Amino acid sequence: MDLAGMGSALIGGASIGSAAALLLLFDGRIAGVSGIAEKVFFPRKNDWLWRMLFLSGLILGAKIAFTLFSHAPIAREHFPTWLLAVAGLLVGYGTSLGGGCTSGHGVCGLGRLSFRSLVATLIFLSIGIVTTIVVRHVFGVAS
Amino acid sequence: MNRTNLGLIVSLLCGTLFGLGLAVSGMTSPAKVLNFLDFAGTWDPSLLFVLGGAVTVSVVTFHVILHRKAPALADQFHLPQKKMIDRQLVLGALLFGIGWGISGYCPGPAIAALAEPNWETWIFLPAMLLGMVMQQLRSRHQLPAE
Numbered sequence: 001m002d003l004a005g006m007g008s009a010l011i012g013g014a015s016i017g018s019a020a021a022l023l024l025l026f027d028g029r030i031a032g033v034s035g036i037a038e039k040v041f042f043p044r045k046n047d048w049l050w051r052m053l054f055l056s057g058l059i060l061g062a063k064i065a066f067t068l069f070s071h072a073p074i075a076r077e078h079f080p081t082w083l084l085a086v087a088g089l090l091v092g093y094g095t096s097l098g099g100g101c102t103s104g105h106g107v108c109g110l111g112r113l114s115f116r117s118l119v120a121t122l123i124f125l126s127i128g129i130v131t132t133i134v135v136r137h138v139f140g141v142a143s
Numbered sequence: 144m145n146r147t148n149l150g151l152i153v154s155l156l157c158g159t160l161f162g163l164g165l166a167v168s169g170m171t172s173p174a175k176v177l178n179f180l181d182f183a184g185t186w187d188p189s190l191l192f193v194l195g196g197a198v199t200v201s202v203v204t205f206h207v208i209l210h211r212k213a214p215a216l217a218d219q220f221h222l223p224q225k226k227m228i229d230r231q232l233v234l235g236a237l238l239f240g241i242g243w244g245i246s247g248y249c250p251g252p253a254i255a256a257l258a259e260p261n262w263e264t265w266i267f268l269p270a271m272l273l274g275m276v277m278q279q280l281r282s283r284h285q286l287p288a289e
Contacts, residue, residue, distance in 0.1 A: 008169070009169060009192035011167060011196070014200050015164030015167065016165065016168070017164075017204070018200055025211075028213065029217075051154075057157065058159075059257045061161060062257075064163060072258065072259035076174065087267065087270075088248070089273060090239065091239055096275045096279060098232050099223065108205075116232055124243060133181060143177050143245075
């Protein structure tokens, strides 16, 4: 990692934190992406549009960044399709069951000094590390 | 313009800033995320700075914001009410960690990938949304505990 990489990581991270702070300050909402996304499919009155707008913003923001500053990631040609589908199911089911993901528990939960979120973050980070090492170095998947 | 509509515009702008942050920081690259998680190989510590930067901002600002009686454009804060460490939290975080460690995608980057989707997006994102819907349906149809 070079200095520029460290700088963009810090700036990007601070932008994520600021977005979460502004959403809480103005709308009183937690910027947890999994929580925002899952309830889109089970709409309640006056609780749908802000979710869709936030998620559209996620895509728009990434588009702006890919156009101006960086490039979109290149697809991994040799990654097994079935494994990616299984991972998607696990991420969706797990974040819904656990009530949050990297943003909800990680950024916002830790921001609120929530013990639940600290526990969740430590679990998914450590399990993520173990899983990556097993998948890459034991099963030899080119990811 | 009334408060409700202003709140909706704020939501779009916050999503945009969040998406910018994800892409600028490198979180939208699953290979980079896996390099961060891969302590046994090509460890890339830069995502530590992403999380560090984000959490530093959130800890400081949330402390101030949550001292307010209400948000600026809404009647009340919508905060999670659960306090206990329960089985759902642990099992959910565990399953999420496995899926994240396999793929390098968490929900934010998976959705932001629609900005310039590739074949991975079209497999991972529908599977993730299906997983969310399945869990919601399960919890909705489950009889109350006890």
